[in-house]
Amino acid sequence: MPSLSSIKDTTALKQRYVNKVIVYVESASDANLFRTIVGPKFHEYIQFETPPEKGTGCGPAKDFVAKYRKDNSRIYALLDGEAAVAENDGFEEFVKSDAAVFALQNPEGILFLADHEAENILFRQTDVVAYIADQATLAELGKKKPEEIALRVSSIVERQFAGALCKYASYLLHANGKISGVLSGTHAENKPDDEIWKLLEQRVAAGQCDWATFKAELDKVREHIVLHLETMDDHGKTTTKWRLADGKIALTQIRRAYGIAQTWEVPLARQVADSPYAERFRRDLFKLTEIQVAA
Known part of the structure; x- marks a missing residue:
């Protein structure tokens, strides 16, 4: 077994010893929203992270999974639904999806929101009018x-x-x-x-x-x-x-x-966490990431 000092990739080292599913997302805002929706009760099973590599959009998260998933099958990316459009059969699957989260056949470890992006969840799953x-x-x-x-x-x-x-x-x-x-x-x-x-x-x-x-x-x-x-x-x-x-x-x-004020995002996110959508989100995500716990 190599010594810790011989392992130069600190990200790979971290993932090796984290005994939970790690889901990489496009932004810190996405990570915070998904943590809120999943709720603290389930944080021991799953954590949301942003890739350390710089970049915008879905590219860094996709690249991160391609780099590290071969050594850790519990690494995933959760991308905006719009990112599925250019994939093979992605547009059709995105349009017809009735889930909260879905996956395509390829590539492995890449998941998609059934919404265009996270912001859709904030006005779709809350009483935004009230x-x-x-x-x-x-x-x-x-x-x-x-x-x-x-x-x-x-x-x-x-x-x-x-x-x-x-x-x-x-x-x-x-x-x-x-x-x-x-x-x-x-x-x-x-x-x-x-x-x-x-x-x-x-x-x-x-x-x-x-x-x-x-x-x-x-x-x-x-x-x-x-x-x-x-x-x-x-x-x-x-x-x-x-x-x-x-x-x-x-x-x-x-x-x-x-x-x-832009700070309305937090109370909206908390509304989502208390909505039936939160259970659907957990159920779909846990099934696709093989987390064996009731959502």
């Missing part, structure tokens, strides 16, 4: 109408659902070498639709993709999702759109629309 209505002084109490808030929130999320479709189309084109990069935040600005489309055409051209190719892919993405939505009732349609929308932008725009 939270917004309660951000008032006693003198203002009752002046924010829940039905008006619900309409405004739905409008914001619907717009970011449209933006997500553009992002998914670019993911699929990028995977096939037909566009350079991924188009994010296409609907982030508060501009008329005709201006949004002009800007989108410019970004597509900058990505060295012709408009007809992009538009055809976008139509395919939209049609695939619409066909899935047609199998659902109204509640299911709304839930799916909120799941697939660009969550980070939507959550930011909802917060700014009502002048709410």
